[in-house]
Amino acid sequence: PGPGVTTEWLRHRIDQLECLEVDPSLADSLQRRFQATNVSVRCGDAAAMPYENCSFSSVVAFTMLHHIPTPKLQDQFFHEAYRVLRPGGIFAGVDSLPSLLMSIFHIRDTLVLVSPDSLVQRLKDAGFSHAQVEVGSGRFRFSARRSVDNVPKVLEHSFISSAS
Secondary structure, eight states, rough: OTTTTHHHHTTTTTTTTTEEESSSSHHHHHHHHTTTTTTEEEEOOOGGSSOOTTTTOOOEESSGGGSSSSSHHHHHHHHHHHHHHEEEEEEEEEEEOOHHHHHHHHHSSSOOOOOOHHHHHHHHHOOOOOEEEEESSSSEEEEEEEEEEEEOHHHHHHHHHHHH
């Protein structure tokens, strides 16, 4: 969530929003800002999410992948996104492409850019299906789905039952 710009936009479009912010001071600020709204804020690491398996219908990552300090931790985040998604859930996001402006903007900050060319395979390696990446001017967006296949029958049944 960072300063909460996207959080503010999203909260008006969904029933409940859970945010995970790694920086304790930003998390505290966001908790105060969104108190008594449909937004819950937790301080935590996206590569080790403090949520139960199959907790969410969607996971989004807006311009934050490049802030994860290593490709290994980025991959761990993809695995965590898969883990916390319900079967059929969507993982989607956007991030930046290399540019001089990005390099300047991130002086003294983490900048580990994700290559859109390898992202589909990395998402598949995390378990996702239907992974796709679209490259635009200065950015790329992606989406993938946690398949309903390959989940225990009890979980699949309870998910389908709760949706009907």
